[in-house]
Each structure stands twice: as structure tokens, then as C-alpha cells.
Amino acid sequence: MKPQFIGVSTPQQKNIYVKTVDKPVLNSPLHFHDLCELVWIEESYGKRIVGDSVADFKSGDLVLMGPNLPHIWHNDPVFHQSATDLRAKAVVVYFPVSFLMSLSDDDPTTLLLQNFLHQIKRGLKFQGNTRELLIDQIQQIRSTTGLKRTAIFLSMLNIMTDTCEYEFLTSNTFEASLNEIDNKRIHTLYVFLMENFSSEIFLKDVAQLVNLSPNAFCRFFKKHTRKPFSRFLNELRIAHACKLLPDKNLSIAYICYQCGYQNLTNFNKFFRLIMDCNPSTYRNRFK
Template sequence: MKARLLDTGLHADRPFRVKLVDEYYLNSPFHFHDTCEMVLIEEGYGKRIVGDHIDDFDKGDLVLMGPNLPHIWQNDNMFFQKKKDHRVKATVLYFAPSMVLNLVAGTEAAREVDMLFTKACRGLLIKNDTHRVLLSRLREISIAEGLKKVSILLDIIDLLCHSADYDYLASDGYKNALTTKDAGRFNDVYQFLITNFHREIALDEIAGVAKMSPTAFCRYFKDRTQKSFVGFLHEIRISHACKLLRQDDLSIMNIALESGYNNLVNFNKCFKGITSLSPSEYRKNLRNK
């Protein structure tokens, strides 16, 4: 499965569309395209990569992405067993930025819309009141027809233009430096890491996935992502640990082991280096909230 500049099915006569997903697991590879995309996860969980950002996703995850922002949502391993009690449901909204900008051209809204799309090039995780309102709007747009569908889309854009209920995902100044060939190679690497992060991964092994020598792979990974491979692997593991810390029945040691660390001192050091908190402090904050 190779990543590519994905065809979203949009064209001059179809400048936006809604896709409803109901599958055993999400099957799109690491990819990018020249349209905006909003993804609502209604059922399912796993890990998502947006630009240079990695995190866990769960039911209710809602993200807006601008054009040419590489991304992948990959479910946890158990979804690939195709059991009836593990399915994924999602609503995906694709729309061409040019269509929206043409509709508001010459109005005061044009600048606001253009600014929104610029922000979305880093990926926006929608939350709080805006999240709650958009859940309703996405249900409405999935069944609406004709001008009503366009009206709801513009309502969604207007709401986002005037909202501060979001967190940026990709880092400040992030630019997609990947070619289609690069994205295909990173698809293989990312899927391997997401599947195997919980165990020891030798540099020779991951370099083999990329079909490169270890030295060339480290240089290539750092050049394309501005991160070291080891640093990125720690981000995957600590992201997983953060999810497990929400479960009170798991000890810190068990969480460390399930996240790929067999040494508690090393786990605590890596966790604090990424989150600025110790695992116990992070869990305490969760309980307080």
C-alpha cells in the first residue's frame, strides 16, 4: 500500500462531498491531497499522524486539515482481526478551498476564510463548544441535498472562522517537504512503527523497512521530518502511555512495559521530556479534570 497524492473525487461539478465510513478499520495510507478535509471519528480508536504530529485518536476526534498536509489515521491492531465488536465509523468532509473563496470573494469574510485555511495547513483539533456544534452540523450535511448542503458547509466554515476552540497539530512553520515517492516510503515506516512500537526496534530493522542503510535512513528521516528517528519513536510510545494513564487500573510500571519501555527510569525521563510532567503527575492532572 503506497501513499500518494490522493484523488478525493472532487472536480468542477463536485467541489465538495461527504463520505460516510463504516468498516472494520480505516484503510487509507499515509497521503496528502489538494483539498481541505474534515474528519470526525464516530467509533474506533488508534493513532493519527498529521504533518509532524502524532497522537492517539478516539471516539469524537474531530480534525480540520488544509491542502497538501500529509496524514494517516491507523487503528490499533485488534481492529484488523475483523471482530464484530470492533468497527470504525467516521464522517469525512472534503471541499475545495477555491470554491469557498469564490463564494465569498469581494466580501469581508474573504480574509477570514483565507486565514482559516492558512491555519488549517497545520491541522486543527476541534474541541469544546465548537466541537459540540459541529457534530450536529456534520450529521445535517450528510443527509442534506442541493443548496441546503452548500448552506451548511458555509455555516461550518463561518463557525470555524470565528472560533478559538482548537489546538494546532503540526508544529509552527511546518511545510510538507514530501514527494509522492517520499510519502510512500514514510507510509511503510509509519505503519511499521505504529504496529510495533511496543517492542524493541533495531535501527537495522526500521532501515530495512525503508530499504535504506541505517546511516542513510537516519539522515533521510531527519531531513524530511526535522526530527530524529529515535525522538519520533519516543513520541509514539509516550502518546500511547498518555492514553493508558487514563485507566486507573494500570500501574505505571505496566504502562511503561506496554509502551515499549522495560526500564522505569528511562520511561519517566522520556515521558517528562515530552510532556514536561512525570507519569504520576500527568495522571493526577487527569483525575483533577
């Protein structure tokens, strides 16, 4: 990927920086920075791209990303309508690697923290009781300062380094590229696809967005995202299908067309390819 470096402003060079987000829409560009970032989505939903991971996000999601991991959060189109009263609310906790590594000089703790930092290079999505415990402490940490904030963070760190209740976001082969030359093109493509995946999308039209021929575009996209354009688009569409399928009031045919597929055959084919099961089987998990 070719993301944009964004320097996170941490007042007075604090080791732990907490930002509360409350705005009509999440609109940061595809970016990376040199801090670890823990994000709790308090109220919002849409599409999230972290490294080579493409997924939907919703209220309650809790994600931790290591330094220099490209990411973008983009609300679904309904958030961009002028008449909506929807809000994007989140709490973000930033902390530098140097702060973690300065906490202790004993070998077992240093090894534990090094392993933790290695894991979060891929991004983690916390689940289960771990997610609940961390959200409770995030609600506390945003209203504290000084030693109280540090004490709560250390408690959170203890939970995060001692849990197995998470899923990795990126593939184990993903490596971020920090060259910014193609950032504008990649960002333009991501935003277009996240806002238009439910419509029929033609390769020549997407290529034209970034002033490339279809063949040149395919090479460009695969080089910078580590996956073919068709795979990326299908992952985006199937992620949206997974969000809709638990609603038993929506037929599978309806969901198929809402996700941009023109027939059930293709929908079922790509759903099985990406989720390793068919849509009906996936839906039955939510009985």
C-alpha cells in the same frame, strides 16, 4: 515527508463532498490531496500522523486539515484481528479552497477566509463547545443534499472561522514536501512503527525494512519527517501512554511496558521531555 497524492473523487464536481466511512479498519496510505478535509471519528481509535504531528485518536475526535497536508490514520492492532467486531466509522467533509474564496468579495470576509486557510495549513483539532456544535451539524449534513447541505456547511464555516477552541497539529515550521519518490519507504516505516511501538525496536531492523544502513536510515528519516527517528518513536509511545494513563486501574509500570519501554527511568525521562510533566502529574489531571 514523501506522501502519495490521492485525488479525491467528488461526483459531478460538487463543491462540498461528504463521505461516510464504515469499515473494519482504516487503511488508507500516507497521502495528501488538494482539498480541505474535516474528519469526525464517530467510532474508532488508533494512531494519527498529520504532517510532523504524532498522536493517538479516539471516537469523537474532530480534525480539519488544509490542502496538501500529508496524513494517515491507522487503527490499533486489535482492529486487525480477524475475530474482532470493532468498526471504524467516520464522516469526512471535503471542500476546495476555490469554493471558500468565491463566497464573498468584500474585503473583511476575504481577509477572514484567508486567515482561516493559513491556520488550517497546520491542521486543527477542535475542542470544547465548538467540537460539539460542529459534530451536531456534521450529523445533519451527511443526510442532506443541495441547498440544505450548502446552508449547513456555511453555518459550520461560520463556527470554524469564529472560534479559538482548537489546537494546532503540526509545528509552525513544518513544510510539506510533495515529492512522491520515497513515499513507499515512509509509509512502510509508519505502518511498522504504529503496529510495533509496544515492542522493543532496534534501529538496524527498522533500517533493514527500507534497505538502508543505520546511518543512512537516520539521515533519510530526519530529512523526510523533520525529526530524528528516536524522537518520532518516543512521541508515538508517549501518545499511547497518554491514552492509557487516565485509567487508574492500570499501574504506571504496566503502562511503561505496554508502550515499549524497558524500564521506568526511560519512560519517565521521555514522558517529561515530550509532555513537560511526569506521568503521575498527567494522570492527576483526570481526577
